[in-house]
Amino acid sequence: xxxxxxxxxxxxxxxxxxxxxxxxxxxxxxxxxxxxxxxxxxxxxxxxxxxxxxxxxxxxxxxxxxxxxxxxxxxxxxxxxxxxxxxxxxxxxxxxxxxxxxxxxxxxxxxxxxxxxxxxxxxxxxxxxxxxxxxxxxxxxxxxxxxxxxxxxxxxxxxxxxxxxxxxxxxxxxxxxxxxxxxxxxxxxxxxxxxxxxxxxxxxxxxxxxxxxxxxxxxxxxxxxxxxxxxxxxxxxxxxxxxxxxxxxxxxxxxxxxxxxxxxxxxxxxxxxxxxxxxxxxxxxxxxxxxxxxxxxxxxxxxxxxxxxxxxxxxxxxxxxxxxxxxxxxxxxxxxxxxxxxxxxxxxxxxxxxxxxxxxxxxxxxxxxxxxxxxxxxxxxxxxxxxxxxxxxxxxxxxxxxxxxxxxxxxxxxxxxxxxxxxxxxxxxxxxxxxxxxxxxxxxxxxxxxxxxxxxxxxxxxxxxxxxxxxxxxxxxxxxxxxxxxxxxxxxxxxxxxxxxxxxxxxxxxxxxxxxxxxxxxxxxxxxxxxxxxxxxxxxxxxxxxxxxxxxxxxxxxxxxxxxxxxxxxxxxxxxxxxxxxxxxxxxxxxxxxxxxxxxxxxxxxxxxxxxxxxxxxxxxxxxxxxxxxxxxxxxxxxxxxxxxxxxxxxxxxxxxxxxxxxxxxxxx
Amino acid sequence: xxxxxxxxxxxxxxxxxxxxxxxxxxxxxxxxxxxxxxxxxxxxxxxxxxxxxxxxxxxxxxxxxxxxxxxxxxxxxxxxxxxxxxxxxxxxxxxxxxxxxxxxxxxxxxxxxxxxxxxxxxxxxxxxxxxxxxxxxxxxxxxxxxxxxxxxxxxxxx
Ligand SMILES: Cc1cc2nc3c(=O)[nH]c(=O)nc-3n(C[C@H](O)[C@H](O)[C@H](O)COP(=O)(O)OP(=O)(O)OC[C@H]3O[C@@H](n4cnc5c(N)ncnc54)[C@H](O)[C@@H]3O)c2cc1C
Ligand code: SF4
Ligand code: SF4
Ligand code: FES
Numbered sequence: 001x002x003x004x005x006x007x008x009x010x011x012x013x014x015x016x017x018x019x020x021x022x023x024x025x026x027x028x029x030x031x032x033x034x035x036x037x038x039x040x041x042x043x044x045x046x047x048x049x050x051x052x053x054x055x056x057x058x059x060x061x062x063x064x065x066x067x068x069x070x071x072x073x074x075x076x077x078x079x080x081x082x083x084x085x086x087x088x089x090x091x092x093x094x095x096x097x098x099x100x101x102x103x104x105x106x107x108x109x110x111x112x113x114x115x116x117x118x119x120x121x122x123x124x125x126x127x128x129x130x131x132x133x134x135x136x137x138x139x140x141x142x143x144x145x146x147x148x149x150x151x152x153x154x155x156x157x158x159x160x161x162x163x164x165x166x167x168x169x170x171x172x173x174x175x176x177x178x179x180x181x182x183x184x185x186x187x188x189x190x191x192x193x194x195x196x197x198x199x200x201x202x203x204x205x206x207x208x209x210x211x212x213x214x215x216x217x218x219x220x221x222x223x224x225x226x227x228x229x230x231x232x233x234x235x236x237x238x239x240x241x242x243x244x245x246x247x248x249x250x251x252x253x254x255x256x257x258x259x260x261x262x263x264x265x266x267x268x269x270x271x272x273x274x275x276x277x278x279x280x281x282x283x284x285x286x287x288x289x290x291x292x293x294x295x296x297x298x299x300x301x302x303x304x305x306x307x308x309x310x311x312x313x314x315x316x317x318x319x320x321x322x323x324x325x326x327x328x329x330x331x332x333x334x335x336x337x338x339x340x341x342x343x344x345x346x347x348x349x350x351x352x353x354x355x356x357x358x359x360x361x362x363x364x365x366x367x368x369x370x371x372x373x374x375x376x377x378x379x380x381x382x383x384x385x386x387x388x389x390x391x392x393x394x395x396x397x398x399x400x401x402x403x404x405x406x407x408x409x410x411x412x413x414x415x416x417x418x419x420x421x422x423x424x425x426x427x428x429x430x431x432x433x434x435x436x437x438x439x440x441x442x443x444x445x446x447x448x449x450x451x452x453x454x455x456x457x458x459x460x461x462x463x464x465x466x467x468x469x470x471x472x473x474x475x476x477x478x479x480x481x482x483x484x485x486x487x488x489x490x491x492x493x494x495x496x497x498x499x500x501x502x503x504x505x506x507x508x509x510x511x512x513x514x515x516x517x518x519x520x521x522x523x524x525x526x527x528x529x530x531x532x533x534x535x536x537x538x539x540x541x542x543x544x545x546x547x548x549x550x551x552x553x554x555x556x557x558x559x560x561x562x563x564x565x566x567x568x569x570x571x572x573x574x575x576x577x578x579x580x581x582x583x584x585x586x587x588x589x590x591x592x593x594x595x596x597x598x599x600x601x602x603x604x605x606x607x608x609x610x611x612x613x614x615x616x617x618x619x620x621x622x623x624x625x626x627x628x629x630x631x632x633x634x635x636x637x638x639x640x641x642x643x644x645x646x647x648x649x650x651x652x653x654x655x656x657x658x659x660x661x662x663x664x665x666x667x668x669x
Numbered sequence: 670x671x672x673x674x675x676x677x678x679x680x681x682x683x684x685x686x687x688x689x690x691x692x693x694x695x696x697x698x699x700x701x702x703x704x705x706x707x708x709x710x711x712x713x714x715x716x717x718x719x720x721x722x723x724x725x726x727x728x729x730x731x732x733x734x735x736x737x738x739x740x741x742x743x744x745x746x747x748x749x750x751x752x753x754x755x756x757x758x759x760x761x762x763x764x765x766x767x768x769x770x771x772x773x774x775x776x777x778x779x780x781x782x783x784x785x786x787x788x789x790x791x792x793x794x795x796x797x798x799x800x801x802x803x804x805x806x807x808x809x810x811x812x813x814x815x816x817x818x819x820x821x822x823x824x825x826x827x
Contacts, residue, residue, distance in 0.1 A: 117712025129720035609762035632761035634731030662745040
């Protein structure tokens with residue numbers, strides 16, 4: 001570290017407590033900043049600004065020694081404002097707030113300037129301009145820092161109950177872990193049964209163990225746990241409040257039967273005359289209008305699908321427990337919870353609209369999810385993989401990888417699981433029927449975790465063929481309904497014409513339908529892939545920018561089962577910090593009314609989405625209820641008198657930044 | 670940097686379109702949750718952009734006040750950007766709906782003041798849209814380079 005300005009020492013420090021004594025700490029972030037911005041020149045320039053008592057350049061300001069430097073300079077120079085010019089406040093502000101608070105400074109006396117993400121990283125080839133920009137940004141920060149005022153972060157109590165939204169394998173894991181730690185958990189699932197995608201698979205990679213045999217017992221465990229309240233066939237309708245104290249409205253969709261009476265015997269389905277395509281089987285086969293979702297469903301209760309019901313009332317007669325109730329209405333439950341875990345999962349890319357690789361045009365092209373159901377012994381064909389056109393068992397099977405993934409026309413990201421599940425599916429059919437012939441057409445094979453590469457090798461040993469290339473032409477033989485594919489074998493450098501009895505598309509992972517609604521209810525961000533965004537991709541992978549809200553599983557990006565389960569546990573562990581401490585710290589930034597200036601015009605009141613501004617009828621003045629105010633500052637811009645201000649973002653503080661974007665260039669005469 | 674202005678040439682003369690060398694100064698107001706995150710993502714993705722923008726962070730785009738915007742012009746901004754979360758995504762429910770309404774008013778006043786429409790722009794950018802953020806800055810910078818310095822820029826200010 002190098003001090004650029006340090007002539008003054010403690011003995012000469014003025015005792016005037018109003019004097020602003022600013023210390024500026026410029027971080028090089030290794031070479032991330034230092035490799036582009038001339039930090040020494042920046043510090044020298046900043047040292048000339050009025051009020052700046054010391055500037056210091058560190059390789060890593062956030063390191064132990066960097067923070068010690070800040071602390072020792074606070075003492076030595078009697079600093080009362082600290083400016084850190086480094087990375088993003090979104091990740092590092094808490095670190096430096098804590099650092100200065102330890103020295104007895106109010107944490108809001110920290111000003112954080114971003115000269116990495118907003119400067120060195122985006123002007124890598126313009127070192128001079130980046131250096132000038134860094135000077136501007138820090139000057140803005142220095143002038144703002146002088147106007148910062150002390151604020152008190154507040155402590156809020158945390159209700160020691162949790163809400164988990166989505167009961168796939170990730171959400172179930174969160175619920176179980178929290179329940180086992182003794183907390184009450186509400187597990188909300190929009191489908192009639194918990195279990196998620198995993199309940200539909202035949203076997204799961206990399207070990208190819210039976211999916212429902214490992215998931216089923218877990219589902220039962222969830223149902224039996226006295227701390228977990230499953231709310232199946234239910235959805236979150238409204239979320240209000242904040243960390244520690246979320247008020248949530250849950251809607252229970254009508255099943256048109258009394259779940260306390262239904263035994264899941266399925267006598268009703270036996271008599272129901274209506275047959276509709278069975279969604280659980282990806283539309284293969286049929287189910288009745290009243291049905292039990294699948295044999296291992298939890299809760300094992302029937303559900304009546306009113307859209308397809310013809311109101312013949314046969315089921316009511318058949319039900320021995322008198323459970324059927326055709327007039328059932330949605331019902332609602334209001335919950336108060338301290339934390340929320342979002343585990344809403346994913347759906348698979350739909351190749352139908354674009355007819356990717358002929359899907360939807362030719363019968364014998366199916367998706368991997370459809371293949372999974374055909375393979376499944378409990379599936380529509382009892383585990384026989386047949387082709388849709390003639391129900392014959394195929395011999396030559398082609399697989400196309402990366403459908404709806406790694407493709408500019410659809411989604412550019414890698415779905416992570418399709419290589420492995422294709423390898424699994426080819427293996428499973430090959431093992432069942434060794435006479436079958438499998439060709440996997442891939443771009444790259446990605447097998448990063450334990451046992452994955454081994455599984456890949458196993459399929460090669462079994463005789464599964466791997467062809468590096470993407471089909472450029474897919475046609476159907478009008479007579480045989482076979483699929484004819486023209487594909488470039490990019491390793492051999494030749495065009496191949498192949499014929500398959502069945503072709504399977506490895507469709508990728510895309511956001512679930514309801515994800516937008518969940519995103520808005522929980523006030524989360526979406527990442528570029530359309531899935532929900534975590535607080536930090538590396539260091540806070542299951543946190544979100546909303547305190548008390550966590551994400552697990554495919555809701556926040558493509559994942560396989562072990563990863564989804566780990567995240568489920570991670571969420572439970574992160575949530576427990578709040579639930580166990582029974583308190584959370586919230587920002588001290590709120591709106592404040594100056595009663596001497598307020599004229600009681602009430603313009604601000606409807607501006608606040610949180611109803612945080614109330615009239616003090618006696619005084620005829622507006623008043624901000626701190627506990628309700630979230631500190632957005634929207635009301636402030638509406639106030640015609642200037643009575644409203646937002647602490648930490650006061651007009652004067654913002655204008656100090658605005659003014660200091662610019663500087664006056666001395667004119668050489 | 671802006672050499673012609675620093676040479677003491679009047680603002681009027683300085684308003685002649687500049688092409689090379691000159692980097693406009695753009696004040697970008699960003700909300701903490703989305704567009705500021707978008708600017709961070711641009712950094713993380715190393716999406717290179719002209720060194721023209723100076724970001725001022727507020728918690729919500731709803732906090733961006735006409736006072737801030739016009740002060741920026743009076744202080745010397747060649748362009749001012751009002752940015753926030755996509756409609757429906759505001760961290761505070763609907764602060765950006767109010768921004769949208771305020772922005773109409775801002776546009777009218779800017780027009781009255783003779784500020785070209787390119788100099789005041791609104792954009793919704795999510796925290797993951799780093800490339801969009803970079804492209805936005807690049808596009809605005811190009812447009813402003815064609816227009817030259819703002820007519821409101823005080824002489825001698827860079
Ligand atoms: C074809 C295919 C094969 C695969 N094979 C394997 C394999 O062999 N091995 C492996 O490790 N991984 C495999 N995977 C990946 C695996 O499916 C995922 O890792 C796993 O399902 C993720 O679990 P999850 O809980 O995050 O999501 P999901 O299983 O999707 O569960 C999410 C749950 O949330 C519910 N939900 C959604 N929205 C809401 C809402 N708004 N309110 C309430 N509830 C909601 C859903 O109904 C669902 O029950 C495969 C994926 C595919 C597509
Ligand atoms: S700052 Fe936002 S949350 Fe607080 S009172 Fe004003 S409008 Fe409401
Ligand atoms: S808008 Fe301003 S003056 Fe009017 S009631 Fe609210 S705080 Fe008072
Ligand atoms: S928080 Fe981004 S616009 Fe309101």
